[in-house]
Amino acid sequence: MTLSTLQRSIKPLIDNELIIESAIGESTGGRRPALYDINPEGPYIVGIDISRSYTRFVITNLNLSTIYAEKALPISSPQQTITAICDTLKETLNDLSISKSDILGIGVGTVGPLDREKGIILNPTNFASKEWVNIPIKDIIERDLGIPTFIDNGANSAVLVEHLFGIGKKYGNMSYFNCGMGIRTGVISSDKLIRTSSDSEDSFGHMIIDMDGEKCSCGNYGCVECYCSTLQIIRKFRSKAKAGRSFASSKPPEEIDYIDICNMAEKGDELSREIMTDSAAIFGLALTNYINILKPELVILSGPLFRYSQLYYDVATSAANKRLRFKDKDNPVFRRGGKFQINSISLGAAAMVFEELLNQ
Ligand SMILES: [Zn+2]
Structure with a gap:
């Protein structure tokens, strides 16, 4: 860009106080350049x-x-x-x-x-x-x-936001998972946001991992979401509890929510740990497939599924790491939640x- 084109381009930004002169840079021979930054006092x-x-x-x-x-x-x-x-x-x-x-x-x-x-x-x-x-x-x-x-x-x-301002600043290839009642994923590849048709974000959740698996809300069988959502974890817990498995709470099974299951699992309740680790192991398996396709350098796992359970995060990431076939240095960095968390x-x-x- 020539200097005059650049000046023309940034003039509306300066006039509207969206950017301001923030400092004077080092000289590279001629006049010292003015440095501009986003105006933090602006709109x-x-x-x-x-x-x-x-x-x-x-x-x-x-x-x-x-x-x-x-x-x-x-x-x-x-x-x-x-x-x-x-x-x-x-x-x-x-x-x-x-x-x-x-x-x-x-x-x-x-x-x-x-x-x-x-x-x-x-x-x-x-x-x-x-x-x-x-x-x-x-x-x-x-x-x-x-x-x-x-x-x-x-x-x-x-x-x-994690790519531009958060923990993904130095990564050109990264994925963000928001997991709760469903699984939503966002992908930056070569510094660009990857969009899908209809801007849907549920492709990971509907990756089929068991041909003879359970029926999914999408109509297919054996999707990741059939095993790895807060709803499915609660459903499985209640069904096993009602079938007679004991668990460490005085609440009736139908009142047990996802946070209760996480808390019981952290304290060693056998039924809660079994359900959480089974689900997290499946998540880790699906994560391996996903990482093999997209090769992200950073994977942020967030949302209620991970926010309330260190155990779920540990089991899912170790299941993925165990199967990833790259050399260690090429495996992605995993993070539980990004800089901006909730x-x-x-x-x-x-x-x-x-x-x-x-x-x-
Ligand atoms: Zn599905």
Whole structure:
């Protein structure tokens, strides 16, 4: 780029106070160059995470260095959920004395498949409410708040933010897994976000690992998700407990939730450990197949499945490491959760706003 083209390109960014002169660089012979950086005092961005079992939002600045507010809200029907997010966001902006005109945009990281261009959530599986079908979320939020809104799937948002600002900065090839009621994956390959048709992110979860296996919600048999989700772990625990297996809790089996199972497993309860380790070993096997195809240098395993269980993480990663056929130095680095932990998707959705606007 010639100097005059560069100056023309960055002028709108300077005029809109999106970037500022931050320092004067070393001379390479001529005049010392001015260095520019994202303006941390500039406009705000909002990132919203709509996952299957919770929603969260953050209000942050352009380089994500400050989180001015973060809120978690329950999820129910689309209408109630989106209204609650918009109302709480308005209240929070009011409390912080931030006007809507100071918000550059809103990013939503959610569950695919999506029509990303039109901003529509199509027909995701495993939401408790069956009403999450064809939801024009971009239009609904823009109508209510009057702020430009962009959507992407949450796994893409999370892998993007960890790559640009988090623990994946030095890796050109990395994968992010968000595992809970389902499994969502985001992939950066050669520094680029890999998109799939319909922006779905569930290909890992529907990898078939047992031809004669259990029936999956997708209609196939023996998918990874049949064995490796919080829902399946709870289902298996309750069924074995009801069949007479003892376990270390006074709660009836139908009240045992995933966190109870994790806690019991960590304390040595035999039934909980058996169910968690069986599931994690299957996850590790599928992870080996996935790593052999994509060859990521970094694999971030996050979401409730891993967040609440060190045991699950240890068994899954050691099962994968045992089978990976590369030399040790070529095996990926595994991490339990990224830099941004529970805010990965919401902050990623915020980072996506800046990326989208830059690319317009
Ligand atoms: Zn499936």
